[in-house]
Amino acid sequence: MEHSSRAPYPAPSIPQPIRPDGAGAVDKGPRDVMRDMQNPDMLVPPVTDAGLIPNLRFWFSDTHMTLNHGGWSREVTIRELPIATTLAGVNMSLTPGGVRELHWHQQAEWSYMLLGHARITAVDQNGRNFIADVGPGDLWYFPPGIPHSIQGLEDGCEFLLVFDDGHFSDLNTLSISDWFAHTPKEVLAANFGVAQEAFRDIPTGQVYIYQDKVPGPIASQEVTSPYGTVPFPFKHSLLAQPPLKTPGGSVRIVDSTNFPASQKIAAALVEIEPGAMRELHWHPNNDEWQYYLTGQGRMTVFGGDGAARTFDVRAGDVGYVPFAYGHYIQNTGTDTLWFLEIFKSSRFEDVSLNQWMALTPTELVASNLHASPELMHALRKVKWPVVKYPPPMR
Numbered sequence: 001m002e003h004s005s006r007a008p009y010p011a012p013s014i015p016q017p018i019r020p021d022g023a024g025a026v027d028k029g030p031r032d033v034m035r036d037m038q039n040p041d042m043l044v045p046p047v048t049d050a051g052l053i054p055n056l057r058f059w060f061s062d063t064h065m066t067l068n069h070g071g072w073s074r075e076v077t078i079r080e081l082p083i084a085t086t087l088a089g090v091n092m093s094l095t096p097g098g099v100r101e102l103h104w105h106q107q108a109e110w111s112y113m114l115l116g117h118a119r120i121t122a123v124d125q126n127g128r129n130f131i132a133d134v135g136p137g138d139l140w141y142f143p144p145g146i147p148h149s150i151q152g153l154e155d156g157c158e159f160l161l162v163f164d165d166g167h168f169s170d171l172n173t174l175s176i177s178d179w180f181a182h183t184p185k186e187v188l189a190a191n192f193g194v195a196q197e198a199f200r201d202i203p204t205g206q207v208y209i210y211q212d213k214v215p216g217p218i219a220s221q222e223v224t225s226p227y228g229t230v231p232f233p234f235k236h237s238l239l240a241q242p243p244l245k246t247p248g249g250s251v252r253i254v255d256s257t258n259f260p261a262s263q264k265i266a267a268a269l270v271e272i273e274p275g276a277m278r279e280l281h282w283h284p285n286n287d288e289w290q291y292y293l294t295g296q297g298r299m300t301v302f303g304g305d306g307a308a309r310t311f312d313v314r315a316g317d318v319g320y321v322p323f324a325y326g327h328y329i330q331n332t333g334t335d336t337l338w339f340l341e342i343f344k345s346s347r348f349e350d351v352s353l354n355q356w357m358a359l360t361p362t363e364l365v366a367s368n369l370h371a372s373p374e375l376m377h378a379l380r381k382v383k384w385p386v387v388k389y390p391p392p393m394r
Helices: 033-038 176-181 185-192 353-358 362-369 373-379
Strands: 057-059 066-068 071-076 088-094 099-104 109-123 129-134 138-142 148-163 235-237 244-246 249-254 266-272 277-282 288-294 296-304 307-314 317-321 326-331 337-343
Touching: 088 099, 099 176, 109 266, 129 138, 148 288, 266 277, 266 326, 277 353, 288 307, 296 317, 296 337, 307 317, 326 337, 353 373, 362 373
Parallel strands: none
Antiparallel strands: 057 317, 066 071, 071 088, 088 148, 099 148, 109 129, 109 138, 109 148, 138 235, 244 249, 249 266, 266 337, 277 326, 288 317, 288 337, 296 307, 296 326
16 A cells, blocks of 8 residues: 555644734744634634723633542632622532532522532521432522532532632632631530540541542431421522523523522523524623533623624633623534523623614614614514524625
């Protein structure tokens, strides 16, 4: 057989910071070509980008991993993404039986189960307890100050945690092991009415995550409280919630109206099919914190006074949109794009550019934008698309 020197696959072309009209020049210096290939709209921004919008995206892949026997965690806070002042996120995995120890926070905790199964427990300020198993697409919410725990079941689990403070760090929480370790043993003995010797084996510091055996069925672990269970469940099955279907995708909205326990965090799970986009819109109540679950896309954020910037996003990324900034999310890949948009708010609120224009006097819109008859005709058909396909090319 004659040997061929040709590569079995064509080498990908190296992208250059040059626009089709010739603006820019070849980058001959040191560079991360793979990162440039993943971020074409950063390397060659759309001509409509302008001004100084700060960075609005960060990768969980670039964060510090905390590894423990029983699982791992990593986080995106204001330290990694300085613009993200309202919310912080933690990506955590627990092995089968792995435990995120008994702890509590000064912040509200909202979580989305990515894969696998876990058991959550909590007790509120009135002595009412809660225990439940959660799986893919389920949420939980623990109000500030409510003690709780998380434990991986037979298949382990991975989940996203979101907290209503951008300065939050999961490594700086209030843990039962840490408290015991920093309380004099004579005080512990007096509190529990036992000898000091009973505390001979307590941890010397925060345990955080540890390995244990897989727990038995819930029925085998139930503890009956004389005060009953919490009035509003701390669990919500988001994927079991019927979606709002739209041309190009779907959305499931969850806030205090359908998940009453979640008083400080609202969210939407958005699906965008290939070729579709989350329409031009903004949120009138707070900043938006995003987590991309699958696929790839791009987002342009408009900040007013001629400022706009475009970001490429993919699974595992965190995005952020400041309060009331206009934006969209477009699916630029061949797979469905799924992402969470999350807010420090009790309610999900959204303003559609299409709907605003459609419900404003026609003559005013036409004179303001010098709008074409085609655009005005299209606006008359607008309801509330949320996610839609672009019109066919002519």
